[in-house]
Amino acid sequence: MITLCEKREKWPVQGEIITIGNELTSGMTLDVNGWYAAGRLTASGLQVTRITSVGDDYASVSQALKSAMKESSFVIVTGGLGSTDDDITNEIVSKALQRPLCLDKEMFEIIKRHTASHGAEMCRSLEKMAWVPDGSKMLSPEGKACGFSLVENDVRLYFLPGVPDQMRYLIDHAVIPELRSLYTKLPVTMCRTLKVYGLSEPRIAEIFRDLNKKTGKALIGFYPHFPENHITVSLTTERARDGLHELDRIETLIRKELGPAVFATGEDSMAEIVGKVLSARKLTVSVAESCTGGLIGHLLTAVPGSSRYFLGGIVSYGNEAKTELLGVQAETLEDYGAVSNETVREMAEGVRNRLHSDLGIAVSGIAGPGGGTREKPVGTVHLSLASAEETPSQGYRFWGNRHAVKLNSATMALDWIRRYANGDPLLPGI
């Protein structure tokens, strides 16, 4: 992260996360559990000071647990609660904290019901999961997943399964509600993400150098999320309503400075925003893709209900497809080449006519690694957008490998549709 403004608050409640599994320390599996738990806890006003991944052996787990308990109010442990021989968290905790394993009858019943509902038979290894350290409290909101918690030396310990869906469910429905009810004076950390496309990182940094004076106590972060940039505004507040007002105020400030480069607030993807704008304006679109190979259509159709505004597309990868399927003149291709304003204009008009859509967007470029020339190096991409009124076209030069050029080209195409439908100026090119 590049922190654009540094005003950190002191946090009242700190905790740690321990994720268990040889698949983590051997690099077979990415630790998405630690990441998820940290994000949710942070957003709830609880600070995570350390995330530790260890293998599933007694020495590593018990040492990590003891070390974490020294300096934390809470410790969240994930992994090793399952039914296989690898799953030894219960035993380790029992031994490390000197609490004998006891059968939790309620948990046993839940596991039994769950097993039966999957048409499987209850066996010893499944029963094992219900033997938990003495004094444990089962965590199983609505019986959807099972974990347990313990209090040892005033430290609250949570043990959750490593299966991501179950772990997430328990974090959201058991751990965070309990911690927040324990620490009622906990401030809330509120966060808002603004998504930006088409402004370079140095340019954004420059804008924020001035903005920082006006953003009060909010912490403003900046995350490249290729080919977009995401700006997060987070602040810690006693009262959610005050925080909301402050976030609104800062969002207005940022939007004033960045203009239409801010394409979304929150979770919406570029394709979802395009879908909303097209639906609101009652416009339909079709796509003529060359170097993107189908990616624009794929992104547009990732949105449920996109058939209302997306009519279809033509992937004219070869020149023959461009002339036969889109009606691009052979002379245009000869005189200007496939990657040119002239060609993309005919592609955009061709696809718009053939699919009877309000808008037709076309992209042709050199994704690389081969195919570049001195005049048109790899990364040269031309776009055009045909409507009933006009057919603007423009060239861009994108950096990066084949995938990066494809993704940037497709995102630029979506951004053109958005800007056109909103009446905003298109991004300047080469």
Place this chain on the structure above:
Amino acid sequence: MITLCEKREKWPVQGEIITIGNELTSGMTLDVNGWYAAGRLTASGLQVTRITSVGDDYASVSQALKSAMKESSFVIVTGGLGSTDDDITNEIVSKALQRPLCLDKEMFEIIKRHTASHGAEMCRSLEKMAWVPDGSKMLSPEGKACGFSLVENDVRLYFLPGVPDQMRYLIDHAVIPELRSLYTKLPVTMCRTLKVYGLSEPRIAEIFRDLNKKTGKALIGFYPHFPENHITVSLTTERARDGLHELDRIETLIRKELGPAVFATGEDSMAEIVGKVLSARKLTVSVAESCTGGLIGHLLTAVPGSSRYFLGGIVSYGNEAKTELLGVQAETLEDYGAVSNETVREMAEGVRNRLHSDLGIAVSGIAGPGGGTREKPVGTVHLSLASAEETPSQGYRFWGNRHAVKLNSATMALDWIRRYANGDPLLPGI
């Protein structure tokens, strides 16, 4: 991971990884650096016992460093080497190990050259990066990225930037070569991945229950990698040649059991394999996509040089596009619906004719969440493949959300092309 067979070896050299950054402990960023380093080290015969993520403050970093040094032969630290105010690893290490910061002139020159080549000016904050703890050795193979290493109490410490590309480059080109040269007796862990499509997880587990008796000391793992399944065979050996023979033997065993469901060994994606098979057979292909919206074309064109065999496609999202662009009969759509063997057959033949390709593949289905009926629920997808000889078609039922259905449909389409070109039978459907 589901370990299909459990035969672990004892490791001679152990180390730890520390990743630094508030963006990690706050859950803003997923720790891909720890994961990458752990995977590469493990594959090189070095064991990672712990991965710790801490915030960028003195207390957390120095404590993590000291704790790691107690039990490790090497420690890899990533993050905090950059030019912003957050980047304080050098200072922390200097203070924690009581080694004053000294200017590394060689590193300074590299940073200066790098800065100039980006058209930027050298400034104080960039110079800061070249001030490293006394006794540090610069790591900068071919000047492509900069880190440094230290030896303290016989423990080898590596400090690498947090930027993933640079970190990975240094792990592969500096850290691992040095560690392997230090521990020459290190056994090699060799790993081979076999990629499988179209066999369910229980079916694979069943096959391996029998296979396990024949796979000797090799550790066989199984990773769902939707919609594929990846089987990894890893073994630790003194001599690479022996290991290679053993991996070959086991691969042959597995391929014999799984047949054409194994589509690749190693890094190749399904689209790359399809490209290789089409190139070898001198066949061209075109695609007619409905529910996949362009994804098949996108996957095919992710491969450099795909223009040699991929001629283009038609994304016929609406029914009108199916009749007008592909020549599907209106009666076919009326009588059988857009998601039917009859329609996809006309789509496949239509796209093959219009693009003059050897093969034409077509997909039409219900990606959801809406649009399902009792006879054709969400996830119902029909495929067809037209060639000069025949046009087989088949229906499938895929599980999961919209993205899962799209991805499974597109992968099935690629698998059809691969199987057809190889002369293998197509996967049975509903």
